[in-house]
Amino acid sequence: MYGLIGRMLAVEGRREELLAVLLEGNAAMPGCRSYVIACDPGSGDGIWISEVWDSREQHQASLHLPHVQATIAKAKPMIAGFAERFETEPKGGIGV
Numbered sequence: 001m002y003g004l005i006g007r008m009l010a011v012e013g014r015r016e017e018l019l020a021v022l023l024e025g026n027a028a029m030p031g032c033r034s035y036v037i038a039c040d041p042g043s044g045d046g047i048w049i050s051e052v053w054d055s056r057e058q059h060q061a062s063l064h065l066p067h068v069q070a071t072i073a074k075a076k077p078m079i080a081g082f083a084e085r086f087e088t089e090p091k092g093g094i095g096v
Helices: 015-024 056-062 066-078
Strands: 002-010 032-039 046-053 079-088
Touching: 002 015, 002 056, 015 032, 015 046, 015 066, 032 056, 046 056, 066 079
Parallel strands: none
Antiparallel strands: 002 046, 002 079, 032 046
């Protein structure tokens, strides 16, 4: 399995709007076992995204899906940048 945990930074004052776009853009993605979007309680503009995939290749392929491309395009003006990014090798757990 392949895991990815990253912190996205919203343009100041636009986190709720960005969250709405990210959450409405959620749809099934082949190989995705878990995709969680969460507010960073320590930052007014931070969003954590935690993902678990069957493979790194399926994660990469998901970036080319039409609904993912549409969400990226809609969200882009609200994204100030990215902070921490961690790749993991999940071994199991609840929801995986």
